[in-house]
Amino acid sequence: MAKKHIPMAIAYDFDGTLADGNMQEHQFLPDIGMKPKAFWEEVKRLTKEHQADEVLVYMNLMLRRAAAAGVPVRREDFKARGQTIALFEGVDGWFDRITAYGKSKGVRIEHVLVSSGNAEIFAGTPIASKFSQIYASKFMFDENGVAAWPALAVNYTTKTQYLFRINKGAHDLSDNAKVNQFVEKKARPVPFENMVFIGDGSTDIPCFRLVKEQGGLSVAVFKPHTKGAKSKAEKYIADDRVHCAAPANYSEDGDLDRIIKAAIDVVAARAALSSMFDEAS
Secondary structure, three states: OOOOOOEEEEEEEEEOOEOOOOOOHHOOHHHHOOOOOOOOOOHHHHHHHHOOOOHHHHHHHHHHHHHOOOOOHHHHHHHHOOOOEEEEOOHHHHHHHHHHHHHHHHHEEEEEEEEEEEHHHHHOOEEEEEEEOOEEEEEEEEOOOOOEEEEEEEOOOOOHHHHHHOOOOOOOOOOHHHHOOOHHHHHOOOOOHHHHEEEEEHHHHOOOOOOOOHHOOOEEEEOOOOOHHHHHHHHHHOOOOOEEEOOOEEEEEEEEHHHHHHHHHHHHHHHHHEEEEEOOO
């Protein structure tokens, strides 16, 4: 009989966590002839003026500015732009290595994206296939395959919804009943104490706090060799939002690598101890 592996989920933000900056800045904004500063300033202005959701505003502005510039916004166009994104050091080999380490400890690792960025752009990155679930803002496409309207906006507070979806195995976004359904903790597919959240910024704070308070591990990452980045991440520790902070370097034997492997060890040891208690009772 095959050994049953212990479920564990590692949830990641993307922008500033797995790659530098916002994903739209790498290729999309240059294509429409806008500088990042000008684009995000307009987003902020419109958000305040209309008292709107900032994610919905930036997605709408992407489509409007692209139309004005005559830039195509089909699914394949977004995906092609994702191929240009440079990931942080070590990210390419991270997922297979961590999954293999988990397997060696009897832990089944599930990698999940929880991002306010665009799912369609992320789909073009070389790491997209490594994720079992991708929760990111996405567009609705018309009969010609052209992006017509925001279909899903993932903002800083709604991010926490997706952690509960991981926790309960409620991955169908059209099913709001299942994610709100009462499920005893011991019956949930991925307990929060078997969950890690890795993020970098203020939009990740609700996820940091939720995972930390529910017994999981919250890790703030920061861009190496960047003025003020480390102190910002360390403030999350001081504010009791995360357990630790580490450079956004995913290389083997780096700080982040050791932290996550230690977390896997803890999950495996806790499961072994629980099994011993069950056998003794």
